Amino acid sequence: MLIARSSSVSHIMAHRSKSDMPNHRLKPTPFHDRTARLMLGQSWRRWAGFTVASSYDLSHEREYYAIRNSAALFDVSPLYKYHVTGRDAARLLDRVVTRDVARAKVGQVLYTTWCDGDGKVIDDGTVSRLDDTTYRLTAADPNYRWLGDNARQLDVHIEDVSERIAALALQGPTSRTILELATESSLEALKYFRLVNTSIRGTPVTITRTGYTGDLGYEIWMDAALAIPVWDRLIECGTSYGITPAGMLALDMARVEAGLLLIEVDYYSSRHALIEQQKSSPLELSLDWTLSLDKPQFNGRTAIRAEHARGAAWKFVGVEVDWTSLQSLYANVGLAPRLPTQAWRTSVPLYQAAGGRQIGYATSGTWSPLLKRYLTLAHVEAKYSAPGTTLEIEMTVEHRRKRALATVNALPFYNPARKRA
Amino acid sequence: MTSHRYDAIVIGGGHNGLVNAAYLARAGKKVVVLERRHLVGGAAVTEEIYPGFKYSVFSYVVSLLRPEIIRDLDLPRHGLEILPLESTVTPMFDGNYIAGWADHDLTRREIYRHSPRDADAYDEYGHMMHHMAMAVKPILAMVPPDPTSLAPSDLKGMLSFAGLFRSLPTRQFHQLYKLMTMSAGDYLDEWFETDVLKATKSASGIIGTFMGPRTPGSAYVLLHHYMGEIDGAFRAWGFAKGGTGAISKAIASAAREAGAEIRLNASVAQVIVKNGRATGVAMANGDEFHAPVVVTSLDPKRSFLQLIERKELPAEFVRDIERYKIRGSSGKVNLSLSELPEFTCMPGNGPHHRGAFSISPTMEYVENAYDDAKYGDFSKKPYMDIVIPSMIDPGMAPPGKHVMSIFVQYAPSNITGGWNDEKREAFGDAVIDAVTRFAPNFRASILHRQVLTPADIESITGLTDGNIFQGELALHQLFFLRPAPGWARFRAPLKGLYQCGSATHPGGGIMGAGGRLAALEILKDVPR
Numbered sequence: 001m002l003i004a005r006s007s008s009v010s011h012i013m014a015h016r017s018k019s020d021m022p023n024h025r026l027k028p029t030p031f032h033d034r035t036a037r038l039m040l041g042q043s044w045r046r047w048a049g050f051t052v053a054s055s056y057d058l059s060h061e062r063e064y065y066a067i068r069n070s071a072a073l074f075d076v077s078p079l080y081k082y083h084v085t086g087r088d089a090a091r092l093l094d095r096v097v098t099r100d101v102a103r104a105k106v107g108q109v110l111y112t113t114w115c116d117g118d119g120k121v122i123d124d125g126t127v128s129r130l131d132d133t134t135y136r137l138t139a140a141d142p143n144y145r146w147l148g149d150n151a152r153q154l155d156v157h158i159e160d161v162s163e164r165i166a167a168l169a170l171q172g173p174t175s176r177t178i179l180e181l182a183t184e185s186s187l188e189a190l191k192y193f194r195l196v197n198t199s200i201r202g203t204p205v206t207i208t209r210t211g212y213t214g215d216l217g218y219e220i221w222m223d224a225a226l227a228i229p230v231w232d233r234l235i236e237c238g239t240s241y242g243i244t245p246a247g248m249l250a251l252d253m254a255r256v257e258a259g260l261l262l263i264e265v266d267y268y269s270s271r272h273a274l275i276e277q278q279k280s281s282p283l284e285l286s287l288d289w290t291l292s293l294d295k296p297q298f299n300g301r302t303a304i305r306a307e308h309a310r311g312a313a314w315k316f317v318g319v320e321v322d323w324t325s326l327q328s329l330y331a332n333v334g335l336a337p338r339l340p341t342q343a344w345r346t347s348v349p350l351y352q353a354a355g356g357r358q359i360g361y362a363t364s365g366t367w368s369p370l371l372k373r374y375l376t377l378a379h380v381e382a383k384y385s386a387p388g389t390t391l392e393i394e395m396t397v398e399h400r401r402k403r404a405l406a407t408v409n410a411l412p413f414y415n416p417a418r419k420r421a
Numbered sequence: 422m423t424s425h426r427y428d429a430i431v432i433g434g435g436h437n438g439l440v441n442a443a444y445l446a447r448a449g450k451k452v453v454v455l456e457r458r459h460l461v462g463g464a465a466v467t468e469e470i471y472p473g474f475k476y477s478v479f480s481y482v483v484s485l486l487r488p489e490i491i492r493d494l495d496l497p498r499h500g501l502e503i504l505p506l507e508s509t510v511t512p513m514f515d516g517n518y519i520a521g522w523a524d525h526d527l528t529r530r531e532i533y534r535h536s537p538r539d540a541d542a543y544d545e546y547g548h549m550m551h552h553m554a555m556a557v558k559p560i561l562a563m564v565p566p567d568p569t570s571l572a573p574s575d576l577k578g579m580l581s582f583a584g585l586f587r588s589l590p591t592r593q594f595h596q597l598y599k600l601m602t603m604s605a606g607d608y609l610d611e612w613f614e615t616d617v618l619k620a621t622k623s624a625s626g627i628i629g630t631f632m633g634p635r636t637p638g639s640a641y642v643l644l645h646h647y648m649g650e651i652d653g654a655f656r657a658w659g660f661a662k663g664g665t666g667a668i669s670k671a672i673a674s675a676a677r678e679a680g681a682e683i684r685l686n687a688s689v690a691q692v693i694v695k696n697g698r699a700t701g702v703a704m705a706n707g708d709e710f711h712a713p714v715v716v717t718s719l720d721p722k723r724s725f726l727q728l729i730e731r732k733e734l735p736a737e738f739v740r741d742i743e744r745y746k747i748r749g750s751s752g753k754v755n756l757s758l759s760e761l762p763e764f765t766c767m768p769g770n771g772p773h774h775r776g777a778f779s780i781s782p783t784m785e786y787v788e789n790a791y792d793d794a795k796y797g798d799f800s801k802k803p804y805m806d807i808v809i810p811s812m813i814d815p816g817m818a819p820p821g822k823h824v825m826s827i828f829v830q831y832a833p834s835n836i837t838g839g840w841n842d843e844k845r846e847a848f849g850d851a852v853i854d855a856v857t858r859f860a861p862n863f864r865a866s867i868l869h870r871q872v873l874t875p876a877d878i879e880s881i882t883g884l885t886d887g888n889i890f891q892g893e894l895a896l897h898q899l900f901f902l903r904p905a906p907g908w909a910r911f912r913a914p915l916k917g918l919y920q921c922g923s924a925t926h927p928g929g930g931i932m933g934a935g936g937r938l939a940a941l942e943i944l945k946d947v948p949r
């Protein structure tokens with residue numbers, strides 16, 4: 001097995017001579033020079049050791065609507081990214097992830113989870129097949145050592161390209177038009193979860209038709225050193241089409257509408273969980289569709305097959321807070337319903353209807369300004385997971401804990417035809 | 422000759438003796454603490470050796486002090502304030518360094534600079550240590566059962582002891598077993614590839630022991646030092662405002678408020694034994710104190726081999742105590758500085774001066790330091806843990822000046838030919854040379870120096886052989902074996918005599934656990 005020191009290491013070393021004072025700032029992304037100029041309220045947050053925008057405007061509202069109305073531009077460079085190359089690249093990934101990588105065609109992208117030996121989810125991300133023997137894995141958490149540990153005796157080369165590759169997400173109804181102008185080519189043929197190699201203002205880019213908003217959208221992958229011209233070109237071509245740089249607050253609302261789960265919020269990586277109950281299997285996360293149970297071997301296969309046979313005890317579902325019920329809870333204290341202005345990320349208990357016992361908990365929630373519905377993502381005991389099931393959710397109304405009616409929904413809550421069209 | 426009567430006498434006003442007295446006093450007992458020196462604290466004292474410069478003379482950082490003691494005795498009201506020590510920087514020979522910062526992202530980035538693989542491993546290692554510390558922690562708060570006893574309470578104790586381990590998932594049980602048996606170096610080899618990272622981590626496995634990083638058993642001490650991290654704030658080590666002595670002062674104040682009497686300059690010469698029962702103590706000046714309960718906070722060699730006549734104790738017990746391992750291996754150098762040290766690897770002044778510096782550039786360096794000691798000499802190039810308390814509490818030194826605390830290993834108590842003034846100064850010079858190697862302005866910045874060998878530690882604090890933990894934290898002397906088989910439950914083979922010092926379970930460091938648990942046991946024996 002070969003594990004190369006990532007070129008990003010030498011990159012950092014070059015920027016920090018040995019005897020420098022350590023830099024105690026969070027890392028800027030390759031687009032920082034551009035994003036910093038747009039930032040009006042200094043509302044930065046950290047993501048994987050980088051500085052990214054919560055919102056550029058003082059409120060994230062305009063950024064949220066851009067996702068559904070025109071096009072939002074997100075700097076997603078902090079994602080962890082690994083290049084896996086070599087004769088056994090597919091074999092390595094097939095050992096690690098739950099999808100069938102060997103069957104993916106060149107130019108295909110797979111959303112997948114990966115698990116520990118007990119079949120509990122470590123992380124989720126995408127695998128892109130860049131050519132015959134090269135794959136890119138994106139991940140929410142560091143996975144360099146995990147890939148290396150799984151690569152014993154395989155002819156494969158793993159490179160951490162997290163810092164070398166910059167990434168943007170362009171999401172929303174006008175995203176295709178903008179990208180076609182920027183690349184001076186047609187993207188009509190680029191299907192959902194497929195990729196194409198092209199260039200934008202001289203920078204070679206890979207465009208994947210993927211995203212975290214559940215809308216028509218693309219992600220653009222490029223060399224960090226050549227990233228700025230791409231940003232500039234997108235803004236140039238996009239201005240007449242409503243392109244709007246957007247931050248994590250807007251993204252968080254859109255991903256709840258899209259029913260997309262978030263690590264450390266909707267589930268704990270089995271690597272970070274401190275007790276067994278904090279771990280989840282892919283089946284418990286309702287990711288059954290990402291499991292290639294017939295693959296001969298992958299981490300957690302035995303446990304997952306057994307769980308599949310007996311049925312998962314938990315399911316991950318959408319739960320909508322009933323408006324009338326919420327309204328009456330507030331009316332009882334003389335108020336109109338108070339709605340969250342941002343997506344929340346706390347654990348909120350769910351109960352059986354009619355004042356019954358606790359049968360689950362919501363882990364994310366948002367008021368959807370577009371759908372005018374109060375949406376949550378939740379873990380429920382399997383028998384309460386059928387769409388249409390009536391539950392109760394804890395709502396704090398004027399400092400007091402109350403229960404509002406809530407209904408289990410199929411995910412995603414929002415699924416425009418343009419997403420796949 | 423005067424004679425005094427009390428419910429309980431505590432020999433020694435170190436932090437454990439003070440904690441013990443405070444709990445007994447709170448239970449309504451009339452207690453006196455007899456401390457030989459002119460101040461309380463024992464190994465936890467702050468002294469102004471040179472005007473304006475306050476040294477935490479011996480022990481210098483704190484993490485293990487039991488939170489229940491802080492709460493029960495309301496120590497913050499008595500002045501206790503523990504401030505975080507935010508970082509550890511290890512300078513390397515080639516001008517590079519490795520650092521651990523309070524911020525996780527910064528630490529990850531720093532380790533990644535050395536090894537992307539270790540950056541991932543570091544998180545998993547921390548996670549595993551958390552589990553191990555969780556598994557072992559309940560034992561700290563538990564009176565160790567006697568495995569040879571058939572008394573129901575002991576059997577129950579043994580069962581819950583076993584239960585703690587049984588409740589661990591198999592994989593974690595295996596890790597715990599490895600921690601209990603392996604050397605720190607070998608254990609860390611299973612996790613990391615960066616030598617300087619392993620050197621710095623394994624150094625915490627040898628503090629206070631007469632072991633090298635490759636000595637089997639040293640891995641357990643890694644865990645012992647992790648223990649403080651799982652209570653409340655996830656921050657390993659802190660620094661008491663006013664120096665370590667402020668901790669002892671706060672406990673003394675709480676004890677006095679609860680009604681305990683603390684007598685300074687009061688040296689106990691002997692435990693008075695009548696009809697196989699301890700009934701009091703005789704002082705060096707001939708005074709006597711009488712009480713049905715006598716608690717010693719001294720190390721077992723001093724308590725049982727010096728303060729009590731041999732004929733009063735069972736012969737095999739005396740033999741066990743004679744065999745108890747207590748070799749000293751550490752020295753301490755306290756300095757007044759005209760300016761901060763400027764490290765070649767990180768020029769200028771910065772946040773790193775608020776944290777610790779570990780002089781552990783390679784595994785080989787640390788192992789070589791041990792080799793010197795193994796063959797009876799002090800380390801010519803010692804391992805050192807350095808902090809600058811005046812950077813955290815400006816009151817420790819005059820404005821613009823600094824105090825530095827250097828914990829040094831190895832300085833063997835049994836140095837060939839014994840310690841003398843000449844060897845002490847040579848040892849101090851070796852320490853200063855070794856720091857100057859990494860911070861060229863260091864030597865010239867020294868205004869005053871206080872060098873303490875194990876012999877000095879013993880003569881000032883009374884710790885036998887200057888062993889910082891009143892006996893090594895080796896597996897064969899932990900839990901129900903500490904300090905001697907059969908006598909781990911704070912009692913002694915003499916009615917009315919109890920032990921509460923660091924030599925009792927769960928062990929050394931500024932922890933207070935011995936003092937508290939002993940008081941709880943005493944209160945079971947003595948009707949309220």
Ligand SMILES: Cc1cc2nc3c(=O)[nH]c(=O)nc-3n(C[C@H](O)[C@H](O)[C@H](O)COP(=O)(O)OP(=O)(O)OC[C@H]3O[C@@H](n4cnc5c(N)ncnc54)[C@H](O)[C@@H]3O)c2cc1C
Binds near residue numbers: 828
């Ligand atoms: C150099 C050094 C550095 C250390 N560093 C740290 C550290 O950074 N962090 C940490 O947690 N721990 C550290 N330790 C360990 C820690 O300080 C001790 O384990 C702890 O302070 C011991 O407390 P104690 O109350 O059990 O005993 P002691 O502090 O030893 O108290 C015993 C007391 O009894 C008194 N005494 C002795 N003989 C008599 C007598 N005949 N009559 C009356 N009184 C008597 C002594 O004067 C002393 O005050 C260090 C120790 C040393 C020596």
